Amino acid sequence: MRILIADDNDRVRSGIRGILSDEHDLEICGEAIDAKQVLNQTRELLPDLILLDVHMPDSDGFQVTRQLRLEFPKTKVFIMSHDDAAMVSPGALVSRGVASSEPVQAKVSRE
Numbered sequence: 001m002r003i004l005i006a007d008d009n010d011r012v013r014s015g016i017r018g019i020l021s022d023e024h025d026l027e028i029c030g031e032a033i034d035a036k037q038v039l040n041q042t043r044e045l046l047p048d049l050i051l052l053d054v055h056m057p058d059s060d061g062f063q064v065t066r067q068l069r070l071e072f073p074k075t076k077v078f079i080m081s082h083d084d085a086a087m088v089s090p091g092a093l094v095s096r097g098v099a100s101s102e103p104v105q106a107k108v109s110r111e
Contacts, residue, residue, distance in 0.1 A: 002029040004047040006038045006064075008057050012082065016051060035059035042072060049076045 003026055005013050013031050020026050029045045032038040035056045042050065050068065054061035061079045068077055 001025060001049055002027050002045070002047045004028075004030045004032060004038070004041055004045060004050045006032040006041075006050055006056070007053040007080070008033045008055075009053075009082070012053070033057070035064045038064050039067060039071075042068060042075065046072075047075060049078065052077055052079050054079050054081045 003020065005016050005028060007013050007016075017028055017031075020028060029047050030041045032041045035058050038050065038052065038056070041047075052061045052064060056064060065077050065079065068075060
């Protein structure tokens with residue numbers, strides 16, 4: 001699986017790259033630091049999955065995801081947040097079919 005990491009924080013991108021580097025079936029095909037780069041890199045590299053920060057410097061992850069859904073309906077998008085809890089719209093994560101537009105609070109346990 002080809003993965004594009006999209007986060008404006010160098011340490012976050014580096015950490016994700018480090019975590020995924022041992023997975024032989026995963027390839028980090030590119031990195032982006034803002035919405036423009038996400039769209040350009042996706043057009044150029046055609047990743048299977050985009051790990052996308054919800055807070056981008058020039059846009060938010062939901063706006064970028066809506067554009068990605070229009071141009072690349074088969075590409076999976078996983079929206080990330082550095083906060084302890086994030087509001088995630090299920091519709092932003094669905095690549096096909098109908099989804100609820102109600103936000104879902106997602107919490108990640110650090111245990």
